[in-house]
Amino acid sequence: MKILVCISKAPDTTAKIAFTDGDTKFDENGVQFIVNPYDEWYALVRGLELKEANGGTVTVLNVGGADSDPIIRKALAIGADDAVRIDAETTDALYVAKQIANYAKEQGYDIVLSGKETIDYNGSQVGGMVAELMDVPYISLASKLELNGNTATLEREIEGGVEVLEVNTPFVLSAAKGMAEARIPNMRGIMAARSKPLTVVPASEATTSTTIKGFTLPPAKSGCRYVDADNVEELIDLLHNEAKAI
Amino acid sequence: MSVLIYADSTKGALTKNAFEAANYGAQLAKAAGTDAIAVVAGSASGLEELGNYGISKVLHVSDASLDNFDPQKVAHVVAAAASEIGADTIIFAHDYTGKAVAPRLSAKLDAGLVSGAVALPNGNVVKKAVFSGKAFAEIEITTATKIISVLPNSVDKVETGGSASVETFSVELPSTGITVKEIKKESTELSLTEADIVVSAGRGLKGPENWGMIEDLAKALGAATACSRPVADIGWRPHHEHVGQTGLAIRPNLYIAAGISGAIQHLAGVNGSKVIVVINTDPEAPFFKAADYGIVGDAFEVIPKMVEAVKKLKGI
Ligand SMILES: Cc1cc2nc3c(=O)[nH]c(=O)nc-3n(C[C@H](O)[C@H](O)[C@H](O)COP(=O)(O)OP(=O)(O)OC[C@H]3O[C@@H](n4cnc5c(N)ncnc54)[C@H](O)[C@@H]3O)c2cc1C
Ligand SMILES: Nc1ncnc2c1ncn2[C@@H]1O[C@H](COP(=O)(O)O)[C@@H](O)[C@H]1O
Numbered sequence: 001m002k003i004l005v006c007i008s009k010a011p012d013t014t015a016k017i018a019f020t021d022g023d024t025k026f027d028e029n030g031v032q033f034i035v036n037p038y039d040e041w042y043a044l045v046r047g048l049e050l051k052e053a054n055g056g057t058v059t060v061l062n063v064g065g066a067d068s069d070p071i072i073r074k075a076l077a078i079g080a081d082d083a084v085r086i087d088a089e090t091t092d093a094l095y096v097a098k099q100i101a102n103y104a105k106e107q108g109y110d111i112v113l114s115g116k117e118t119i120d121y122n123g124s125q126v127g128g129m130v131a132e133l134m135d136v137p138y139i140s141l142a143s144k145l146e147l148n149g150n151t152a153t154l155e156r157e158i159e160g161g162v163e164v165l166e167v168n169t170p171f172v173l174s175a176a177k178g179m180a181e182a183r184i185p186n187m188r189g190i191m192a193a194r195s196k197p198l199t200v201v202p203a204s205e206a207t208t209s210t211t212i213k214g215f216t217l218p219p220a221k222s223g224c225r226y227v228d229a230d231n232v233e234e235l236i237d238l239l240h241n242e243a244k245a246i
Numbered sequence: 247m248s249v250l251i252y253a254d255s256t257k258g259a260l261t262k263n264a265f266e267a268a269n270y271g272a273q274l275a276k277a278a279g280t281d282a283i284a285v286v287a288g289s290a291s292g293l294e295e296l297g298n299y300g301i302s303k304v305l306h307v308s309d310a311s312l313d314n315f316d317p318q319k320v321a322h323v324v325a326a327a328a329s330e331i332g333a334d335t336i337i338f339a340h341d342y343t344g345k346a347v348a349p350r351l352s353a354k355l356d357a358g359l360v361s362g363a364v365a366l367p368n369g370n371v372v373k374k375a376v377f378s379g380k381a382f383a384e385i386e387i388t389t390a391t392k393i394i395s396v397l398p399n400s401v402d403k404v405e406t407g408g409s410a411s412v413e414t415f416s417v418e419l420p421s422t423g424i425t426v427k428e429i430k431k432e433s434t435e436l437s438l439t440e441a442d443i444v445v446s447a448g449r450g451l452k453g454p455e456n457w458g459m460i461e462d463l464a465k466a467l468g469a470a471t472a473c474s475r476p477v478a479d480i481g482w483r484p485h486h487e488h489v490g491q492t493g494l495a496i497r498p499n500l501y502i503a504a505g506i507s508g509a510i511q512h513l514a515g516v517n518g519s520k521v522i523v524v525i526n527t528d529p530e531a532p533f534f535k536a537a538d539y540g541i542v543g544d545a546f547e548v549i550p551k552m553v554e555a556v557k558k559l560k561g562i
Contacts, residue, residue: 011377013491013510013511013514014510014511017377017380017381019381037491037492038492041492092358093349093352093359094352094353094356094358094359097349097353119377119378119491119514120376120377121376121383122361122362122374122375122376122377122378123361123362124340124345124349124361124362125348125349125352125359125361126349127349128317128345128346128347128348128349128350128352128353129349129350129352129353130353131350132321132349132350132351132352132353132354133353136423137318137422137423137424138317138318138346138349138350139424140317140342140345140346141342141345141346153427155430157342158256158315158342158343158346158429159254159256159261159263159315159341159342159343160256160257160429160431161429161430161431162429162430162431163315163426163428163429163430164426164427164428164429164430165424165425165426165427166424166425166427167423167424167425168423171423177485177488177492177493178485207356208388209352209356209357209358209359209387209388209389210358210359210360210385210386210387210388211385211386211388212383212384212385212386213371213383213384213385213386214383214384215376215381215382215383215384216381216382216384217380217381217382218379218380218381218382218517221535221536221537221538224524224534224535224537224538224539224540225538225539225540226539226540226541226542227539227540227541228541229541229542229543229544229547229548232541232548232551232552232554232555233551233555233558235523235539235541235552235555236552236555236556236559237559238539239500239521239523239539240559243500243521243538243539245443245499245500245520245521246443246467246500246556246559
């Protein structure tokens with residue numbers, strides 16, 4: 001099994017969200033970056049489990065600049081065999097997907113795992129685009145993946161239920177909760193990661209389809225209206241008559 | 247030039263999100279002085295009803311092989327419909343279906359996609375939530391064909407009255423590699439993303455045996471129940487109730503949180519709620535900063551009183 005796991009760089013979940021350059025750029029000042037949680041906890045770990053059970057290799061792939069290298073090393077420390085970084089600026093999901101698909105087609109992977117969504121852009125787009133560009137099935141929001149030879153059984157969320165389906169490799173999926181349990185890298189993994197190959201390849205020619213014009217912060221809540229714990233009926237009354245929520 | 251809306255259906259009926267997407271597309275078409283046409287895939291009835299939300303015509307691809315959801319086939323159907331009517335804008339709901347189909351279509355047509363739109367576009371610029379609801383981005387689509395998926399429960403519906411004409415539309419479907427084995431129903435989770443009211447509790451409840459009052463309150467309000475992540479991780483509550491950054495993102499009209507501190511990762515999944523009520527013993531709990539109404543108090547005393555007050559209000 002040749003497995004490819006797409007990992008993106010995301011601001012730490014507790015990072016302060018602020019913008020610079022006239023509210024057109026995310027303010028990275030003092031922000032810690034992590035592997036996007038869905039990519040690390042679910043896609044990567046399930047990829048590693050499949051390799052451990054069936055043999056093969058797990059490659060992690062990031063589209064980004066040199067500032068991605070620390071999070072790529074983290075993925076190597078968790079257990080990926082090698083890493084590829086496609087050297088490009090990432091502003092558009094379709095552009096990123098074209099980079100990933102071009103590379104994956106050239107290398108011939110059996111399974112491409114992506115995460116449910118990035119926690120900064122919240123697109124839920126790249127995996128599906130990669131699948132279309134590779135002309136293979138896409139299993140979105142998969143919460144289970146079992147492998148038997150070249151046939152995979154998956155569960156995914158659809159409107160109205162959870163679907164159990166079968167598909168042959170190659171395919172692309174996006175990993176959601178349930179797929180695996182997060183792993184913490186150990187000392188040996190961290191040491192080993194330093195000498196694992198991280199190949200940087202140039203970006204392929206591709207067009208973009210969207211441009212970010214600017215960011216805004218949501219209006220601050222006007223403040224919390226406190227109700228006395230001895231006066232619960234007043235809360236219900238406010239929810240009914242003022243907020244019209246019940 | 248026209249606007250095409252993919253109207254999703256399950257088990258033979260259009261979904262709530264389908265009507266929202268249709269109405270978004272119709273409002274957009276009206277502003278542009280063009281028609282809003284919907285495409286429906288698989289056996290479904292009641293399609294004329296889309297007329298009440300501004301759709302003039304429905305193209306119905308009733309092929310029964312579409313009854314099992316297959317995003318590759320649906321993307322093919324929508325692409326064929328878009329080419330048939332010469333659509334320059336294609337609308338989806340940003341739900342499970344939209345997340346599976348819209349990106350495929352975007353790559354197929356080389357058309358820019360903004361997913362999770364929270365407002366009607368301003369020209370080619372679409373507003374969407376980013377950083378898990380902590381900010382919004384204005385994104386311009388620079389391609390000739392544009393795809394937008396609309397975040398459920400974020401744009402108000404306008405009923406126009408009227409009935410849509412329904413035409414059969416045939417599309418030759420590609421064969422794809424997916425074989426559906428079974429559809430399992432997990433009703434709690436699904437009702438959670440669609441519920442108008444959600445009652446949620448966290449580690450402050452001390453143990454799974456104390457959830458009876460949360461369920462009572464949910465029942466009295468006709469609400470779904472949710473929980474914080476540690477509560478699902480320890481196994482006090484089922485995993486599908488976990489909301490937040492790494493669980494489900496929900497946007498109910500009313501979110502009631504008892505014994506939840508309001509960590510930023512929890513807020514990321516619930517900050518789109520219209521009204522937030524927080525019950526916590528600690529006046530310094532961060533959740534109060536995101537709340538509209540708050541009670542500093544013991545959930546074990548407050549929740550049963552809320553159940554009584556709701557029952558009294560509703561006469562049950
Ligand atoms: C990468 C990452 C992702 C995460 N994703 C999520 C996520 O998706 N969802 C999520 O929920 N968390 C998530 N977390 C965890 C999050 O940071 C918090 O640890 C978690 O939300 C805390 O849960 P809690 O509020 O139930 O528990 P606690 O933090 O223990 O808070 C319990 C609260 O109950 C109050 N309390 C105690 N007794 C009572 C009483 N009798 N009556 C009323 N109030 C009482 C306390 O004052 C306290 O505020 C994530 C963390 C990380 C690092
Ligand atoms: N720059 C990137 N490099 C590698 N993978 C990415 C990148 N951006 C997104 N992905 C993958 O695509 C998934 C969905 O991203 P998005 O469509 O941006 O929400 C992520 O969880 C990653 O697995």
